[in-house]
Amino acid sequence: MHQFIHLHHHGAGPHSMGHGRGRRGRHGGPRAWGGPPGHRARRGDVRAALLVLLAEEPRNGYQLMQAIEERSDGAWRPSPGSVYPTLQQLEDEGLVTAVEHGGRRVFELTDAGRDDVAERPEDAPAPWDAFTSDVGQGARELMKLVRDIAAAAAQVVRAGDEQQVQQAREVLADAHRSLYRILAGDQPSDDDTHA
Amino acid sequence: MHQFIHLHHHGAGPHSMGHGRGRRGRHGGPRAWGGPPGHRARRGDVRAALLVLLAEEPRNGYQLMQAIEERSDGAWRPSPGSVYPTLQQLEDEGLVTAVEHGGRRVFELTDAGRDDVAERPEDAPAPWDAFTSDVGQGARELMKLVRDIAAAAAQVVRAGDEQQVQQAREVLADAHRSLYRILAGDQPSDDDTHA
């Protein structure tokens, strides 16, 4: 019996996070960096993140995704569905150029791209900060515990006998119930409000 | 706070599973299906699975991976690293041909491929049966509980306050400890043997 559970971590965008960018148009030349303060980030600001990172050094698409994930402490990993089209768009706009190295595509800023990044305000938060600043340490540790439990359960499956698997099932069923009791604790307080 | 944990299920091969294929050579024409009974399957038998599925209908690579996963009840999803090279190999051997449909590559058996599959013994187990037959119901349910817990934890993160996150952490930390106590139960019995 050899099965493994592997967790993948997805971050949805900063729905309620208040670091702002204005609208990104697709018309004409490089966009302006300025925007009214207080506007929301539009999900992940993939474009800004790519430009900032490429200003540091040339990278391929996969490396860019990884770098954003690291910088956001795992809270945000932009999807290929956003990264590659954005890279293509930046290339079309002349801000980025793709160079083939050993069958792989490395992206680097053009002069126009560097000018664009140079216009970025010095004190602008990094595009991934919209994520990391609001990721609570508690939530992070909770998700780590989920991953630890998954690994432990996989180990029980690999190394344990039927009785141990059964015991593990009871432990996890109990934990599952407890989690929903915690969640249920949300709602009686609503009921109390009405009572 | 919007983070999601998503579980991906990986099946390693049937290390101890006793359905047999003989050696697969890379020389010359189509391989024979017969083999000495009792030989082990070599991890997942990707080659056989692909041939059997393509005998049913033409499919692309991704669909083949999905079909194997379904047929094995989720216990085995062969990786792209095995599927695409094997398809290429089968193509080189003239058993399979790739046809482009709308920018996508659909694979279908050639006449030689159909002859090859026709030589397959009628009573041979499906290549994915090596996985499903030995996947215990208990282990399956255990892994489902892990997924349920991950979903519940994500919900706590989304909808709960700091206190609830803390409570959930305690629940999961306790469950984690319990799982390792179950695993530890493996070893004292070994110590008892020596005592």
Added chain:
DNA sequence: AGATACATCACGATATATCGCTAGCGGTGG
């Protein structure tokens, strides 16, 4: 028998690309 050497192949990671869908923004009108 066990140990060693070697070859093969699938896993998991790396890497690229596009599609379908809809979240979320900006603009407009009431």
Added chain:
DNA sequence: CCACCGCTAGCGATATATCGTGATGTATCT
């Protein structure tokens, strides 16, 4: 102010491809 609409862009799924590693099988040697 709010409601609605149109549009863009990112998510998640679909889809393809290859690399590095090591598990596994076979052959040979002791």
